[in-house]
Amino acid sequence: MTESRGQAPRSGLSYLPGEAATDPDGTLTAIGRSWTWILGSAIATLVPGVLVLVWPDETLHVLAVLIGLYLLLTGAFRFVTAFGREHGERVPGLLVAVLFVLAGVLCLRHPMQTVAALSLIVGLTWLVSGILTLYAALAAPDLPHRGVVVGVALLGIVAGIVVLAMPTASARALTRLLGLWLVLLGIGELVFAFAWRAALRRGDALPGAAGPMD
Template identity: 75%
Template sequence: MTVPPGSDPAAVLSALGRSWTWLLGSAVATLVPGVLVLVWPDETLHVLAVLIGLYLLVTGLFRFVAVFAREDHGERLPGLLLSVLYVLAGVLCLRNPLQTITALSLIVGVVWLVSGVLTLYTALAARDLPHRGFVLAAALLAVVAGIVVLALPTESARALTRLLGLWLVLLGLAEVVLALAWRAALRRAGLTRPG
């Protein structure tokens, strides 16, 4: 990422959001809580709520910065709405980590459903979106996961924990692939150094 000194904040955020390492950082922020949830599925609801809350907050911040990498300002609104949704949901999870599994399920289900719909809209509206099919598939997966969680909010904590952990791991791996594809595209365009 190269930004001249004295640049305005939007230019700094734009350069940061276009960086493949920023995408990789977002992938790691998604993957790590997923692995933790799968490794310790019998932990208390308190730990699960804190992990999910932190994931939502960090992802919201990553998405906020990524919005500024978009050239078309019309594409920014869905991204901004999504980042605000993630941050608010993260605050809700962290504000009352002892809430019931049903409340946590509803928060996560709504975030996934809205996230999937907004990502689907962006993928369909942005004609020159790289890896459009991959983004569409991830959006549809988010919509389905949101519907499943919202349809079954009172299922056992163990089932929800496994579903959340598995979804976060799959999403994190998808984001790693996307980050590496972005790095390859930047190298082909001569915009980054090899190695």
């Protein structure tokens, strides 16, 4: 991750010599480096947040399903974008992917749990993923738009701390808080997606960074 890989194709997909050794078709690696894949992850975060804010009085079951689907979809995006990294830098991304998927499964398996329990699950997920993302960003000095990635990572850390610090708040307050942070994180990922597209078009996007929350 110390040198540019040259001009990326207009589609935002880039390949590396020798990557077929681990990905015969290069498909996962190429998709993981696509700005549109990052955009999809941002939308998967933003849409549930908007829905929660628009309908804050929906049943706990609906809230749990929305949060669970958000976590599962985000985990899937994180898993693929982890393959946009070089071998030595995939571990943080894969750990975050597993964390999101496990949290999503937990929400969907027990949809009638309390809002406080949902907040605990989501808060821990955001906190740990934010820390891992921050570590990965600081360890990659040549990362394009590293400031944006660091900013989104810090946003995730703050979101996790704030949500975890309010376990006794009213159900309505916690619901609105979860929705608000989902929207903010989604906007942050949207910013990164378009910044990544700009980096790809300039040809300076590096393979070591595939997304702001991985």
